[in-house]
Amino acid sequence: MSLPQENRFQAIISHAKEYGFVFQSSEIYDGLSAVYDYGPYGSELKKNIRDYWWKSMTQMHENIVGIDAAIFMHPTTWKASGHVDNFSDPMIDNKDSKKRYRVDHLIEAYVEKLKAAGKTDEAGSLLATMDALLAKDDFATLKQIIETNKISCSISGTCNWTDIRQFNLMFSTQLGSVAGEAETIYLRPETAQGIFVNFLNVQKTARLKIPFGIAQVGKAFRNEIVARQFIFRMREFEQMEMQFFIRPGSQKEWYEYWKEERLKWHLSLGTPAEKYRFHNHTKLAHYADAALDIEYDFPIGFKEVEGIHSRTDFDLSNHQKYSGKKLTYFDTEINQHYVPYVIETSIGLDRMFLLILSQSYDEEKWIKDDGKEDSRVVMHIPEKIAPIKLAVLPLLKKDGLPEIAREIINVCRPYFRCFYEEKDAIGKRYRRQDAIGTPFCVTVDHQTKEDGTVTLRYRDSMKQERIHKSDIKDKLLNLLLF
Ligand code: ATP
Numbered sequence: 402m403s404l405p406q407e408n409r410f411q412a413i414i415s416h417a418k419e420y421g422f423v424f425q426s427s428e429i430y431d432g433l434s435a436v437y438d439y440g441p442y443g444s445e446l447k448k449n450i451r452d453y454w455w456k457s458m459t460q461m462h463e464n465i466v467g468i469d470a471a472i473f474m475h476p477t478t479w480k481a482s483g484h485v486d487n488f489s490d491p492m493i494d495n496k497d498s499k500k501r502y503r504v505d506h507l508i509e510a511y512v513e514k515l516k517a518a519g520k521t522d523e524a525g526s527l528l529a530t531m532d533a534l535l536a537k538d539d540f541a542t543l544k545q546i547i548e549t550n551k552i553s554c555s556i557s558g559t560c561n562w563t564d565i566r567q568f569n570l571m572f573s574t575q576l577g578s579v580a581g582e583a584e585t586i587y588l589r590p591e592t593a594q595g596i597f598v599n600f601l602n603v604q605k606t607a608r609l610k611i612p613f614g615i616a617q618v619g620k621a622f623r624n625e626i627v628a629r630q631f632i633f634r635m636r637e638f639e640q641m642e643m644q645f646f647i648r649p650g651s652q653k654e655w656y657e658y659w660k661e662e663r664l665k666w667h668l669s670l671g672t673p674a675e676k677y678r679f680h681n682h683t684k685l686a687h688y689a690d691a692a693l694d695i696e697y698d699f700p701i702g703f704k705e706v707e708g709i710h711s712r713t714d715f716d717l718s719n720h721q722k723y724s725g726k727k728l729t730y731f732d733t734e735i736n737q738h739y740v741p742y743v744i745e746t747s748i749g750l751d752r753m754f755l756l757i758l759s760q761s762y763d764e765e766k767w768i769k770d771d772g773k774e775d776s777r778v779v780m781h782i783p784e785k786i787a788p789i790k791l792a793v794l795p796l797l798k799k800d801g802l803p804e805i806a807r808e809i810i811n812v813c814r815p816y817f818r819c820f821y822e823e824k825d826a827i828g829k830r831y832r833r834q835d836a837i838g839t840p841f842c843v844t845v846d847h848q849t850k851e852d853g854t855v856t857l858r859y860r861d862s863m864k865q866e867r868i869h870k871s872d873i874k875d876k877l878l879n880l881l882l883f
Pocket of ligand 1: 591623625632633634635636638639640705706707708747748749750751752753
């Protein structure tokens with residue numbers, strides 16, 4: 402059954418809370434805006450997505466290794482990377498409501514209204530004009546556009562706007578406890594710089610030859626202004642980034658390679674190709690010579706889930722300049738020293754999590770054989786990343802059935818996450834597992850005592866089959882293969 406998109410998004414958010422996937426941070430104190438905590442099934446799912454990315458990047462690529470760099474870095478890092486001067490978004494404040502907006506988001510929301518009113522040509526041309534003006538940092542004309550279109554604040558309803566200004570997104574704090582001697586440092590706004598400053602340490606110790614990659618997963622922090630839309634845009638979030646170091650001049654070829662390779666990764670989770678699209682950037686970040694977003698059709702529309710950036714030698718050259726340390730590589734094949742170029746793949750773990758929730762959530766209704774209606778909420782989470790892989794359910798709490806169920810769990814749990822439950826009718830227990838996305842349930846009944854077989858029930862088709870209890874582990878391991 403398909404729900405209207407807005408309702409669907411709200412339903413997903415409620416479901417995520419009710420079933421222990423995502424909670425508002427510090428909820429008992431009314432929460433902290435744009436900060437979220439992951440519950441029992443959420444943390445499990447998040448870990449599985451992280452592991453799936455990590456494995457496909459490192460284990461499946463001989464020339465990619467991982468690191469785990471600190472969140473705090475020397476403050477000069479952020480001077481060199483350009484974040485102190487450039488990591489900002491153009492913002493505008495409504496003088497009446499005092500609410501601050503990101504200019505592109507304000508105009509985009511208006512464009513959506515135009516589209517909804519059938520004015521698609523006008524919407525398209527406004528978007529193109531906005532992109533061109535943002536690319537030139539022409540804030541005066543952008544403000545005029547907001548005023549002539551009478552784009553208003555959603556709270557005050559007025560068009561009483563300040564000038565457009567840049568707002569830096571980095572959080573800062575003090576290192577050291579003695580006031581006055583303290584030094585301002587930043588919470589990293591991206592994990593990439595931890596990779597760049599370690600480039601030579603990693604290349605030398607892992608004895609890597611170009612082309613090679615360094616992967617990292619970790620927290621990043623951004624003082625986002627427009628912080629709504631659940632875990633889509635958070636102030637504390639996790640990134641999974643890979644920097645691929647290449648010979649200068651080969652960036653176009655590697656950019657194409659990683660663009661396709663990353664889309665394949667997304668599709669390997671079973672999401673249909675039409676739910677994805679590429680969006681090429683017209684306004685390039687200060688470090689890039691080409692960039693695109695991989696966008697997914699979220700219930701809130703097509704939005705970025707991953708960025709592919711051709712970062713040139715911007716970062717390494719600047720770190721070389723600011724640190725005074727050489728960051729060149731000697732390429733024995735061509736007998737040359739050079740600062741490598743970099744292709745970056747950068748995906749938000751939390752956004753990928755939201756993508757999986759959005760893609761998996763379904764409310765199904767059907768007519769049973771007896772003519773009555775039945776329904777369920779089911780999460781069709783890809784089997785290999787599901788929080789719980791197998792639920793083992795004794796039909797009754799007696800007659801030795803729980804003992805057999807426990808034996809099955811003992812055999813399976815070293816290999817994948819299992820769940821035991823004996824409370825409530827079996828149908829109710831199946832529904833609870835459907836709601837958290839458990840792909841397989843095994844029911845132990847009286848026949849199990851006679852011939853050793855159990856009922857294996859598949860989440861998606863709800864089909865059931867009898868298999869021998871000693872075959873469960875291997876059958877599931879096959880189905881869950883990477
Ligand atoms: P956006 O345009 O949505 O602000 P961005 O282009 O600034 O994103 P990048 O700097 O390319 O994002 O970061 C790479 C990835 O990190 C994004 O594709 C996204 O998945 C994730 N990401 C960025 N900012 C956030 C955030 N505030 N909350 C959650 N994930 C984020």
